[in-house]
Amino acid sequence: MTNTVLQKLGIHSINSGVFSGDWIRKPKGPEILSVNPSTGKPMARVLSASREDYERVLEKAQKGFKKWSLLPPPRRGEIVRKIGEALRKNRKALGLLVTLETGKILAEGEGEVQEMIDIADFSVGLSRQLYGLTIASERPDHRMFEQWHPLGPIGVITAFNFPVAVWSWNAFVAAVCGDTLLWKPSSRTPLTAIAVQNIIRKVLAKEELDGVFNLCIGDGAEIGEWMAQDRRLPLISATGSCAMGKRVAEAVAQRLGRTLLELGGNNAAIVAPSANLDLALRSILFAAVGTSGQRCTTLRRLILHRSIAKKFTRQLIRAYKQISIGEPWKKEVLMGPLIAESAVQRMMEAAEEIQRQGGKILYGGKRLKRSGYFVQPALVQADPKMPMVQEETFAPILYMMTYDRLEEAIQIHNAVPQGLSSGIFTNDLREAELFLSAMGSDCGIANVNIATSGAEIGGAFGGEKETGGGREAGSDAWKVYMRRQTCTIHFGKNLSLAQGVRFDLG
Numbered sequence: 139m140t141n142t143v144l145q146k147l148g149i150h151s152i153n154s155g156v157f158s159g160d161w162i163r164k165p166k167g168p169e170i171l172s173v174n175p176s177t178g179k180p181m182a183r184v185l186s187a188s189r190e191d192y193e194r195v196l197e198k199a200q201k202g203f204k205k206w207s208l209l210p211p212p213r214r215g216e217i218v219r220k221i222g223e224a225l226r227k228n229r230k231a232l233g234l235l236v237t238l239e240t241g242k243i244l245a246e247g248e249g250e251v252q253e254m255i256d257i258a259d260f261s262v263g264l265s266r267q268l269y270g271l272t273i274a275s276e277r278p279d280h281r282m283f284e285q286w287h288p289l290g291p292i293g294v295i296t297a298f299n300f301p302v303a304v305w306s307w308n309a310f311v312a313a314v315c316g317d318t319l320l321w322k323p324s325s326r327t328p329l330t331a332i333a334v335q336n337i338i339r340k341v342l343a344k345e346e347l348d349g350v351f352n353l354c355i356g357d358g359a360e361i362g363e364w365m366a367q368d369r370r371l372p373l374i375s376a377t378g379s380c381a382m383g384k385r386v387a388e389a390v391a392q393r394l395g396r397t398l399l400e401l402g403g404n405n406a407a408i409v410a411p412s413a414n415l416d417l418a419l420r421s422i423l424f425a426a427v428g429t430s431g432q433r434c435t436t437l438r439r440l441i442l443h444r445s446i447a448k449k450f451t452r453q454l455i456r457a458y459k460q461i462s463i464g465e466p467w468k469k470e471v472l473m474g475p476l477i478a479e480s481a482v483q484r485m486m487e488a489a490e491e492i493q494r495q496g497g498k499i500l501y502g503g504k505r506l507k508r509s510g511y512f513v514q515p516a517l518v519q520a521d522p523k524m525p526m527v528q529e530e531t532f533a534p535i536l537y538m539m540t541y542d543r544l545e546e547a548i549q550i551h552n553a554v555p556q557g558l559s560s561g562i563f564t565n566d567l568r569e570a571e572l573f574l575s576a577m578g579s580d581c582g583i584a585n586v587n588i589a590t591s592g593a594e595i596g597g598a599f600g601g602e603k604e605t606g607g608g609r610e611a612g613s614d615a616w617k618v619y620m621r622r623q624t625c626t627i628h629f630g631k632n633l634s635l636a637q638g639v640r641f642d643l644g
C-alpha cells in the first residue's frame with residue numbers, strides 16, 4: 139500500500155525537497171527522514187535546502203512574481219481551477235499519504251484534500267471579486283477609491299498536523315491575489331509537500347509558468363528563521379505553536395514586515411442543562427479525540443453544568459472506552475497515533491504533572507504497548523486554575539470542569555492565554571446569544587450546538603490573544619495578501635485642499 143501510493147505521487151526512496159519551477163536535483167542541506175508514526179519506520183529520505191538553495195528559490199519566486207502578478211486575476215483563477223481539477227484526480231492517493239505521514243485517519247486524510255479542492259473553488263470565484271470601495275470625496279470634482287495590488291513573493295510556514303490544507307488556504311487565495319509563494323512545510327511531513335508539488339507542477343508546466351509555487355524543505359526551524367528575517371518576503375504566514383509564533387512575530391517586526399499568525403489553541407465547550415446531550419456527546423467526542431487531539435481546534439476543556447456533569451461524564455467515559463485505536467488507514471479505526479516519540483513523551487509527562495497539580499485522570503492517558511506512537515485518549519477532572527489547564531498539550535487530553543451560572547462558565551472559558559475556537563451546547567436562546575455577544579466567548583470562532591473542531595473554508599479562520607490574531611481562508615481574509623492603495627483623481631480646474639486648507643499665493 140505504502141509503495142504504491144508513493145509511486146503514484148512521484149515519491150522516490152530519496153527525494154529533492156527543493157522546488158522552483160522544477161526540482162533542484164541535489165540540494166545541499168541536511169538529509170531528513172519521513173517516518174510513518176503508525177509503525178515508527180522511515181518511508182523515504184529527503185534532501186533539504188542549504189542557504190544557497192534557498193537563495194536560488196527566492197530569486198525564482200521574485201522573477202515569477204513579475205510575470206504572475208501581471209496576469210489578469212481571472213486568468214490566475216483559471217490556473218487555480220486547473221490545479222483544483224488535478225487535486226480531484228489525486229484525492230484518494232494524496233489523502234492516503236496524509237494518513238501515512240501524519241497518522242490521522244483516512245476519512246480525515248481525504249477530508250484534508252477535499253479542503254484543498256474547496257479552497258481552490260473558492261479562490262476561482264474570488265479571482266473575479268477582488269473589489270475596492272469608491273469613497274465620497276469632500277472636495278469638488280474629485281473621485282476617491284481604493285484598489286488592491288499584489289504584495290510580492292510571500293512566505294508560508296506550516297505545521298505538521300494539517301500538512302497540505304493549511305498551505306492551500308494560503309497558496310490559492312494568495313495566488314489569485316497575484317502573489318508567488320515560498321513554502322516551508324514541517325520537517326515531519328515532507329512527503330506530502332513533495333507530492334503536492336508533483337501534482338501542481340504539471341498544470342503550471344502546461345501554462346509555461348514557473349516560480350509561482352515554490353518549496354524549500356528544511357531541517358527544523360532554520361529556513362523558517364531565514365524567511366522571517368528576509369525583507370524580500372513582505373508577508374510571512376506562519377502556522378504552529380505559540381512559542382514559534384512569538385519568535386516569528388519578533389523577527390518580522392524587526393524589519394516592519396507583515397505577519398499572518400495561526401497559532402496554538404486551548405479550546406473549550408460549555409454544556410448547559412437544556413442541551414441535547416446526545417448531540418453534544420457525539421460532537422464533543424469528535425472534537426476531543428479526532429486527529430488524536432492534534433488539531434489546533436481540538437477540544438481541550440469541557441465546562442459542564444453541575445446538574446448534568448455526573449451523568450455526562452459517565453456517558454463520555456463509556457464512549458471513550460469504545461474508541462477504536464489503531465492503524466489509521468483501517469476503516470473501523472477512529473484514532474491513529476501521535477506524530478512522534480517526543481509527542482508521546484510530552485503526553486506522559488503532562489499526565490504526571492496533571493496529577494501533581496491535583497487533577498484526577500478518570501480514563502486513559504497511557505501509552506499502548508505496540509510499535510508506533512499510540513496512546514489512549516485521556517479524560518481528566520480538573521480545576522480551571524491548574525497551570526496545566528492554561529497550556530496546550532498537543533495530545534488527546536480533555537479537562538473537565540463544572541459551573542453553576544453561565545457567567546461563571548464564560549469566565550472560566552475565557553481565562554486562558556489562547557483564543558481560537560469555542561462552543562456552547564444549549565437550547566436556550568438567551569444563553570446562546572450571551573455566548574456570542576461581546577460579553578461571551580473571546581475566541582475567533584464561536585459555535586452553538588457544535589464543538590470546536592471542523593471549520594468550513596467559507597469563513598475566515600483564526601483566533602485571538604496568543605493564537606496570533608490572523609485570519610485565513612474565506613470571507614475577506616484575502617486582503618492580507620494584497621496591499622491597499624487609496625487613490626484620488628482631481629478632474630476639475632481649481633485647486634481645493636482637504637479640510638478646507640487654503641494655500642494661495644498673494
Ligand code: NAD
Nearest residue numbers: 297298323324358359362363378379382385400401402434
Ligand atoms: P511548531 O511550532 O513546532 O512548528 C510549526 C512550523 O514552524 C514548522 O514548519 C517549524 O519548522 C517552524 N518553526 C519552528 N520554529 C520556528 C522559528 N523560530 N522560526 C520560523 N519557523 C519555525 O508546530 P507543530 O508541532 O508543527 O504544530 C502544532 C502546533 O501548531 C500546535 O500548537 C497547533 O495548535 C498549531 N496549529 C495552529 C493552527 C491554526 O490555524 N491556528 C493550525 C495548525 C496547527
